[in-house]
Amino acid sequence: DSFSSRGFLEGKMQFKDIFSLPNKEAAMKFWPYVLPVTATSVGKVSGYVVMSHVVSSSIGTIAMATQQIVLSFFYCICPLADSLNLTAQSFVLSLYAKKKSIQRTKALHRISKEFCKAGLLMGSICVGVI
Numbered sequence: 059d060s061f062s063s064r065g066f067l068e069g070k071m072q073f074k075d076i077f078s079l080p081n082k083e084a085a086m087k088f089w090p091y092v093l094p095v096t097a098t099s100v101g102k103v104s105g106y107v108v109m110s111h112v113v114s115s116s117i118g119t120i121a122m123a124t125q126q127i128v129l130s131f132f133y134c135i136c137p138l139a140d141s142l143n144l145t146a147q148s149f150v151l152s153l154y155a156k157k158k159s160i161q162r163t164k165a166l167h168r169i170s171k172e173f174c175k176a177g178l179l180m181g182s183i184c185v186g187v188i
Contacts, residue, residue, distance in 0.1 A: 135184045142180050146173045 079085075110129070114122045149169055156162045 131187055132184075135187060139180055139184065142173075142176055146176075149173075 110125075113125050117125075146169075150166070153162060153166050153169065
């Protein structure tokens with residue numbers, strides 16, 4: 059039994075499924091999460107806007123421009139770090155789906171170490187760029 063990164067959805071989805079809407083029953087199952095997720099997203103954006111306003115009103119023009127440049131770099135780099143996160147989740151999920159064994163434990167340990175190394179490298183790159 060070999061390990062795969064395809065995960066538990068292998069063979070269950072097709073490309074056309076990406077563009078199809080869910081049926082009403084499936085959509086209603088997620089309805090309780092719409093308000094909390096939306097409020098969290100709006101809250102984060104509002105928090106960033108408020109922080110930028112406080113910084114801009116309390117420091118000078120040059121410091122604000124510097125802060126805006128650093129923040130722009132941060133927002134550009136976030137998708138790279140997020141893709142590392144999504145990749146790690148897909149690998150770990152496929153390993154957890156396997157039956158418990160010594161081989162699975164060793165693979166999880168090895169992949170955890172590899173993603174820690176990749177995270178350290180990505181963090182160093184992010185800090186280096188900023």
